[in-house]
Amino acid sequence: MAIRLDLDHLDPLHDAVLTWYDAERRDLPWRSPGTSPWQVLVSEVMLQQTPVARVLEPYARWIERWPTPAALAAEPAGEAVRAWGRLGYPRRALRLHACAVALTEVYDGVLPEDVDELRALPGIGEYTAAAVAVFAYGRRHAVLDTNVRRVLSRLVDGEPYPPSTLTVAERRRARALLPDAPARSARWSIGLMEIGALVCRAQTPRCDACPVRTWCRWEGAGRPAYDGPPRRGQSYAGTDRQCRGRLLAVLRSSAAAVPGAVLRGAWDDDTQRERALDSLLDDGLVVITADGKYALPA
DNA sequence: CAGTCGTGGCT
DNA sequence: TAGCCAAGACT
DSSP states (O other): OOOOTTTTTOOOHHHHHHHHHHHOOOOGGGSTOOOOOOHHHHHHHHHHOHHHHHHHHHHHHHHOOOSHHHHTTTTTTHHHHHHHHTOOOOHHHHHHHHHHHHHHHHHHTOOOOOOHHHHTTOOOOOHHHHHIIIIIOOOOOOOHHHHHHHHIIIIIOSSSSSSSOOHHHHHHHHHHHSSSSSSHHHHHHHHHHOOOOOOOOSEEEGGOOOGGGGGGGHHHHHHOOOOOOOOOOOOOSSSSSHHHHHHHHHHHHHHSSSOOOHHHTSSSOOHHHHHHHHHHHHHHHHEEOOSEEEEEOO
């Protein structure tokens, strides 16, 4: 049986996470000492639904080219989409550009520290606002990403996976577990994320290497399997998303505007291609030029 | 609130 | 092999 979690005496739990983090943390570029809040934001947006390994190279090129919000805001949004490469979900690039414009115009290029102000910026939701406030500014605030949610669900609830949507109970609990000192709470949050990424993994947990194993209800209960309703799977082949990806890849690789005939060669199904192209135009990821060709936005 | 939105690696 | 999933946001 796991040791019951005592909310009045969390120090040992905190210590276990912080000690483990100091020893096992990955040395990622956005964690190095001189990282600016803007660079933290760039990394967080790129990491939304995209694994660390695929972010490393685009991130390095991005911050070298656009070290400040003003630098990015000075260029066309299409350049952001092009530099986004194959990270996926390219609307993130568009939003990050819009965010850079807003930061430049409204905040004089300085990221706000307040989560509500951050939350109001394009592409910054609840998680990313918290991540910037905590990781860039050391504020005391709960950070609930998919890793932390899974770790706490297993540790405290004994459930293999968190609820499908973030609940108020999860927010309240995450807040209650936070160390009192802001600097300590920030490291606690990063530590939980890192445990989720390296140890308490979704499919292949490494409980033998877990620093909080002695408190874990899930491990203590023999790691019961998930038995709820089927979790929504993401199909991809043949979907509009794949079609959009193909079309955008053509535009990314071309410096000049592209005639419709070329796009036609990128996807066979006329109906689906037109639908996907319309949605790309709606999103502002693609524009039609004066001579009727297609291009990334100016 | 549930659906939509890319891409690729791992088991 | 075919799912499963990865530091979510937005509508």
